[in-house]
Amino acid sequence: MEWNRTKTIFIIVFLILDIFLAFQYLDKRRINQFPILEKSTLQEDMKADHITYNNLSKESQKGSSISAQKKVFKQSEIKSLKGQKPLMDTSKSDSLTEIKMAFSEPIPLPKTDMETKAREIVNQQVINGSKYKLWRVDKSQKQIIFFQTYKGDYIFQDQNDNANNEIGEVVLFYNDKNEVVRYKQSMLKEIKEVKTENLISAVGAVEALYYPDYLKPNSKVKKTELGYFTQYPLASAQIFVPVWRIEVQRKTDEAVIHEEFIVDARDGAVLLSQEKKEKS
Template identity: 35%
Template structure:
């Protein structure tokens, strides 16, 4: 065997292998650098690239705290002589009130008319915020609030007002949470732009859409018999290019996307940091 020839072949093969590995290293390195550069793009830039617009945002240094409350037990008494109240369940946690003489709304096309009616005719009416009006079905939905922060889709904190074809309120149903207390420790909430990052990472923000509303409220964290714990929650409303409105809810403390359907909520762990 010609050992010198064999040695030369091994040296040549290892040289080619080293060149290939070095080329592979450079290729992977350049690819990684490219990914890193793309990853450094801010959420503002990403939204701009996808033509997703938004207006002025809430204070990014806003703080909030968990709150607790108890489901209200109603008494069999009406706010005034023009109302007849009955219970809709055995626990007396929901009432149905019927007006003996229906109450005329000032202007059914003006939301302020509905708000004024609730403040005047419903127990603790000023603790509810107008959420939705369906003029075809002639019903307005109000959600309870605390410090102007709404309790989103909480079946124990909702008011539904009904009116007839003459724009007179005929009846309403009400539930309520009372004895509301804030926990001592204040938490700095996740800034709105990082909430956008959470939704963007999950492809929930679609191109050519507009983020129409960003508000801080509360959603249900847990229920213990008649006691509830509510967590600070970002509400994000997005208007799509076809005019449809989509709404999303994100835990304002730990960044979980919250699926809310009526009073059923499910949390999904999310990475809300900007990549």
């Protein structure tokens, strides 16, 4: 009887000891594994997916949102444009937030370096033309596009918006003879800084695209630039937030894919995503 009781006590003691040792082992294993899990960083995950970017800044900076209003063009301003005639109804002069003008004489563009001549046309022939900076030449549409800037940074436009809601933009239209024949213009006025905040770095903006799966394997970041953007261009007065615009290129068996992302520079939210394919 005594032996049975002693045996039971030994079994209980060894069972408690086994449980204690098991907890010790599991806790030690968890502690030892934690540094291994930490080594799997976001940068290493991106490297494993062959996502590359070169010489991007990792430094955060200060930046401001800005407020602005759509400019209404006055009759006197339109009449002051020499060698041009309006292509829109100017009788509603209290609501002309976009003007469309034709040149009396087409302005020739050189076949090489047409950008320099285009800048000259905008600076000399367009109202407050120095406030705009060349964005791109669209040869397929025969357009040369300029965006308005603030302190040298672009106020980005959604070029895929078919509702014609552009703001702060000049578009030159040229013909088959490489002559600029007309243009359209919209402008922002009374631009003011409204709130200064800490902004994420260029690298942080690229990383913000990764885990939501915007950045696909084998992507190459071609360009990043800081600017301003609004998601609500219809409002007469609006707020533009600081953003990173990111150009990405990746290749598939069928095509070269060009992607453009607008990322909120305050918190990394993706505000715009566009894609264009070229046959490879």
